[in-house]
Amino acid sequence: MALPKRKHSKARTGSRKAQWKIVAINYSLCSHCGHPRLPHTVCSNCGYYNNELVVSHLKEEIRAKRKERKQKEMAEEVEKKIEEEEKKKKKE
DSSP states (O other): OOOOSSOOOHHHHHHHHTTOOOOOOOOEEOTTTOOEEOTTSOOTTTOEETTEEOOOSOHHHHHHHHHHHHHHHHHHHHHHHHHHHHHHHHHO
16 A cells, blocks of 8 residues: 655645635525525526426425325325224124
């Protein structure tokens, strides 16, 4: 394995690490809803870009669909448990 032949000075190390700086992220506001977003990207809140609807599905619709799916799954699980309990009672 390669090993350093000489120790790097503090100045050399510091000048190398000086390039690692935190850059502030530039945000712009969505022209449709006013939500902050990254420049040159579709708004994650409303799905608009340059006053045109790009993403047709909205977050609210997605959340509503997920909620409906979860409710259906939970209802099915409850029905299965009830059926299993009835089968156990019939066997006894």
